[in-house]
Amino acid sequence: MDGWIQILVSGLTVGAMYAVSSVSLSLVWGALNVLNMGQGAMLAAGGYIAYTAVMSFNLPIPLAIVVAVIVGALIGGLMYFLIIRFMVGKEGFETNVIVATFGFALVLENLVLRLYGAYPLRQPIGLEGGWYIGATHVPYQNLLLVVVSGALMIVVAYLLKTTRMGRSIRATAQNRQATELMGIRISWVFLQVLLIGGGLAAISGIMLSTLTTLSPTMGYDPMLKAFIICVIAGLGNIYGALIAAFVLGLFEVSIQFIFGVRFGFPALLVLVILALVWRPYGVFGKRKTERL
Amino acid sequence: MKESSKNIYRRDAVTGVILILIAAILPFVFPTRYVVGQMTVFFIWATVVSQWNLVFGVAGIFSLAQMAIFAMGGYVTGMLGLYLDWSLWVSMFFGGFAAVIFSAVIGIACLRLRGAYAALLTLAISQTMYLLIITDTACFFRQGVTCRNFTGGTRGLARFGDFGFREILPYKYMAFGDYFLALVVLIFAVAFSVFVIRSPIGLAFQALRDNSNCAVARGISRFKYQLLVFSASAFFTGVAGAVYAGHFRVMGANILYLNLLLFLLSMLIIGGVGRIWGPLLGAAALMLVDEVLKEFVEWRLAGLGAILVLFVVLWPKGLAGIVDVLATKFRRNRNQTVDIKSG
Numbered sequence: 001m002d003g004w005i006q007i008l009v010s011g012l013t014v015g016a017m018y019a020v021s022s023v024s025l026s027l028v029w030g031a032l033n034v035l036n037m038g039q040g041a042m043l044a045a046g047g048y049i050a051y052t053a054v055m056s057f058n059l060p061i062p063l064a065i066v067v068a069v070i071v072g073a074l075i076g077g078l079m080y081f082l083i084i085r086f087m088v089g090k091e092g093f094e095t096n097v098i099v100a101t102f103g104f105a106l107v108l109e110n111l112v113l114r115l116y117g118a119y120p121l122r123q124p125i126g127l128e129g130g131w132y133i134g135a136t137h138v139p140y141q142n143l144l145l146v147v148v149s150g151a152l153m154i155v156v157a158y159l160l161k162t163t164r165m166g167r168s169i170r171a172t173a174q175n176r177q178a179t180e181l182m183g184i185r186i187s188w189v190f191l192q193v194l195l196i197g198g199g200l201a202a203i204s205g206i207m208l209s210t211l212t213t214l215s216p217t218m219g220y221d222p223m224l225k226a227f228i229i230c231v232i233a234g235l236g237n238i239y240g241a242l243i244a245a246f247v248l249g250l251f252e253v254s255i256q257f258i259f260g261v262r263f264g265f266p267a268l269l270v271l272v273i274l275a276l277v278w279r280p281y282g283v284f285g286k287r288k289t290e291r292l
Numbered sequence: 293m294k295e296s297s298k299n300i301y302r303r304d305a306v307t308g309v310i311l312i313l314i315a316a317i318l319p320f321v322f323p324t325r326y327v328v329g330q331m332t333v334f335f336i337w338a339t340v341v342s343q344w345n346l347v348f349g350v351a352g353i354f355s356l357a358q359m360a361i362f363a364m365g366g367y368v369t370g371m372l373g374l375y376l377d378w379s380l381w382v383s384m385f386f387g388g389f390a391a392v393i394f395s396a397v398i399g400i401a402c403l404r405l406r407g408a409y410a411a412l413l414t415l416a417i418s419q420t421m422y423l424l425i426i427t428d429t430a431c432f433f434r435q436g437v438t439c440r441n442f443t444g445g446t447r448g449l450a451r452f453g454d455f456g457f458r459e460i461l462p463y464k465y466m467a468f469g470d471y472f473l474a475l476v477v478l479i480f481a482v483a484f485s486v487f488v489i490r491s492p493i494g495l496a497f498q499a500l501r502d503n504s505n506c507a508v509a510r511g512i513s514r515f516k517y518q519l520l521v522f523s524a525s526a527f528f529t530g531v532a533g534a535v536y537a538g539h540f541r542v543m544g545a546n547i548l549y550l551n552l553l554l555f556l557l558s559m560l561i562i563g564g565v566g567r568i569w570g571p572l573l574g575a576a577a578l579m580l581v582d583e584v585l586k587e588f589v590e591w592r593l594a595g596l597g598a599i600l601v602l603f604v605v606l607w608p609k610g611l612a613g614i615v616d617v618l619a620t621k622f623r624r625n626r627n628q629t630v631d632i633k634s635g
Contacts, residue, residue, distance in 0.1 A: 095561070099600055102554045104597060235409065276405060
């Protein structure tokens with residue numbers, strides 16, 4: 001019984017972290033067809049900026065988070081102005097942009113490495129203490145992560161569903177040409193998506209760093225997992241990614257708890273292969289009809 | 293106006309012979325160990341990239357499993373040497389075959405998927421392999437009092453010997469053995485890729501790319517040809533892994549780092565995807581850039597990143613594309629245009 005509560009708590013926490021990151025990736029893929037290899041470095045950058053804001057500028061924690069989100073968004077915007085703006089619509093975009101965002105990630109990672117060094121740092125943001133359900137210790141920190149992630153998802157859903165910006169983002173994801181013909185400035189939509197994606201990546205990075213430590217390469221592993229989640233959900237499917245993040249978080253933690261930590265990732269892989277054999281375009285994905 | 297096919301073959305052959313001659317003379321001109329060693333590594337990466345080019349540029353499978361296949365070749369070779377005491381010269385081929393089988397299995401799982409899906413799944417396979425190796429702590433055999441695990445774990449697989457050039461060659465030319473072995477593997481790999489690109493298989497892919505519905509209606513099976521290329525190219529990738537293992541006399545999980553994978557992918561993209569000489573150009577260019585950046589250790593990553601971005605943004609067709617443009621200008625007075633697929 002205690003074991004199951006433990007699994008549930010860790011699984012939900014992990015799922016909450018994956019969710020923010022996956023939604024960010026999914027949003028960017030859906031609207032731009034960009035597989036953002038810079039996500040990992042952006043996660044790390046977000047965590048470090050929050051660290052600096054607290055430790056060097058003595059900002060209160062909520063303000064530090066806001067600063068990190070803003071800077072994270074600006075990094076996303078930078079990616080648009082320096083790279084993606086020049087590449088959209090060119091031949092081989094989908095593959096070339098992977099290399100370009102990887103290049104961006106290298107620069108960012110190097111910058112973090114020079115500024116903070118390679119040694120892991122402790123993230124000062126976080127809640128102490130917790131309470132007990134039966135014999136299981138439930139840290140407040142984990143609860144906070146789940147709540148924050150849930151709230152963020154509601155905000156993103158609200159933005160996408162009801163606002164004019166959200167409608168144009170969804171329209172762009174469905175049919176770029178038609179959206180342009182409806183008089184929506186597509187470059188503006190791209191920029192908005194990358195700003196939101198960058199902000200979400202920063203939050204995800206902060207969440208991640210509160211559970212582990214800050215290091216320049218801390219984002220790679222979560223990025224890969226977020227990719228897997230997006231693939232299972234169907235690339236670009238945001239609500240699918242949200243559900244898949246929590247399901248896979250629980251799944252991974254259960255496997256780790258039952259069979260040992262080293263089998264967590266391999267089990268995810270088996271799951272994703274099975275899911276894709278069953279539905280090649282993701283569990284929630286729809287096959288796009290190809291035009292002749 | 294297209295060049296006649298005879299012309300194209302002649303140009304491939306001439307380019308190939310010139311490059312081989314240069315490569316054969318080079319170690320005698322610069323016989324330092326460092327240059328020869330770096331060139332050996334260059335040949336190994338160029339082999340991998342040339343086969344990756346077949347998979348990605350020709351067959352259109354966005355695979356990121358190339359380094360996993362490479363590692364499979366290297367590890368199987370090393371294990372046969374370590375556990376069965378086989379000579380690397382024999383186990384090298386078994387490493388290649390193991391890579392083919394591994395690749396065929398990956399292919400069956402992934403080839404139904406398109407574009408980014410295939411990329412992410414193959415990336416996940418590579419990462420899984422990495423994690424399984426570095427978390428491998430179970431005791432496989434005992435060596436005195438120490439316990440060694442099956443894959444070598446984080447320490448890497450070692451003590452499986454090498455290609456034995458040290459015993460045969462005089463001290464001054466010791467490094468030349470691996471150099472020429474890697475060069476021969478590269479020559480075979482490039483010859484194979486020329487063969488595939490110019491053969492009916494290459495034409496089948498061109499047809500599938502240009503008008504896939506029409507090609508499928510004419511009875512060309514995408515899955516069959518993709519699986520064929522995916523598996524066959526794995527042989528040379530695997531053998532390259534074996535040469536790597538023999539050259540460094542150790543095989544570690546660091547070969548599966550995402551950074552290395554993307555570094556090699558960058559060679560392919562910067563060289564020119566789908567072209568015959570593009571991968572070689574790209575590999576040479578990035579090895580050179582990396583060499584220059586070694587002077588600026590602290591900003592090496594950033595420098596590499598910036599160059600990648602610049603290239604992809606400014607010259608998305610890669611170095612081979614630039615060569616084409618120059619060649620077209622050069623030949624304009626002869627009123628001849630260059631066939632897109634001929635470089």
